[in-house]
Amino acid sequence: MRRLQFLAAFLLALGALSPPMVAAQLRPDYYKNICPNLESVVRGSVRRSMAQSPAAAPATLRLFFHDCAVKGCDASIMIMNPNGDDEWRNPDDQTLKPEGFYTVISAKAAVDSDPQCRNKVSCADILALAARDSVFLSGGPDYQVELGRYDGRVSTRASVVLPHGTFNLDQLNGFFSSLGLSQTDMIALSGGHTLGAASCGFFQYRVGTDPAMDPAFAAQLRGSCPGFAFLDSTPLRFDNVYYRDLRGGKGLLGSDQALYTDARSRGTVERYAADQGAFFRDFAAAMTRLGRVGVRTAADGEIRRDCRFPN
Structure with missing residues (x-):
């Protein structure tokens, strides 16, 4: 309970941010004319977060998986509901580290500090980029990230179903096949x-x-x-x-x-x-392929001004 209270206080203390766009098929150059410096801004922010904490990279990568594997890649994992009924307060998400949330929120703030980009880049896309950059800056592959996701508006504790560390191969394959x-x-x-x-x-x-x-x-x-x-x-x-x-x-x-x-x-x-x-x-x-799971468009999503709350 003490850890839960700490994480809630931590996220609420991080400050507010902002997000509209046109529905489009995912593609690497989605923001070419919307926010042309997006990838360099996010990578620079992730680099700073990793310099502050060695937990930033694994925490951000894990946050991306926990988001996409539940309701699709819509950053619903980051939503904080006043009544406490949200994904990250499900027991299976209680092991998510604050450093992952901080990395994404810091990257969002860096993106929105550019007037051309402000309120035009989804939290879901920033999370996908931050996960890639966490991998690359740790020595892993540098791959293209498809972009154009919208953010979800709903997050509930009951929606969280994730694989466990006790799973055998059949259970693992069953879960990933569902995605x-x-x-x-x-x-x-x-x-x-x-x-x-x-x-x-x-x-x-x-x-x-x-x-x-x-x-x-x-x-x-x-x-x-x-x-x-x-x-x-x-x-x-x-x-x-x-x-x-x-x-x-x-x-x-x-x-x-x-x-x-x-x-x-x-x-x-x-x-x-x-x-x-x-x-x-x-x-x-x-x-x-994971980044394509459950992607939202303007018809069923939004671009959150603050990654922690629906607009």
Whole structure:
């Protein structure tokens, strides 16, 4: 409860911002004549956020996934309802870090500081760009982001359904299939766990009981609780070490290690572990497909003036 109150106070204290546009098919040059410096402004802002906190990059990337995977890529994850009935107050979203929200809100403020861009760029598009820049500035691929999303107006706690760290391959495939994504997309997106950490409650049940976990790794994790552990052995760098760790039984979450223990997905893990370029290409393609989920237009969305509240 104390963490929940802190996050609420944190978001409310960040200050107000602003957003209209014409419905259009997603395309990389959507803002070419609307806000021509958009990408450089967002990247500069993300760079500053990452300099302030090492949690900014993984938190922003995770925020993008939690947004798109629930109601589509409409920044509804950022809405704060006065009655407390919103996505980020669902238990499955309580692990989202304030640094992700801060990174997007700071980027929105930077964009709106340009009179030509003010109130013309959606929070959903800024979130998509910030997620890409978090990856690139951490050493990952620099890929084109399709733009032209509108923001949603509705966010409810009950709408949140997300994969859990205990999921097996069938459960993971079932969830990602519901988003129109393939097993390869799922394995590539799981590589986002090359950044960041997880708290003890997400992996402690496996320590000393899961035969798929390397014994030396298990012994190391015993000293992490209470507390957290990193999701791979290079937690601040976007690389393919996540997959190499899975080969050695060093996947932190059960859902991570399942990608290697299950023969149906092991080949893809092996490929990414051996070829970082292949992982980067597939990750960029999967992020692009994820970014198309549930996209809103002017007919059913808006461009929020403040990412935290519907207009």
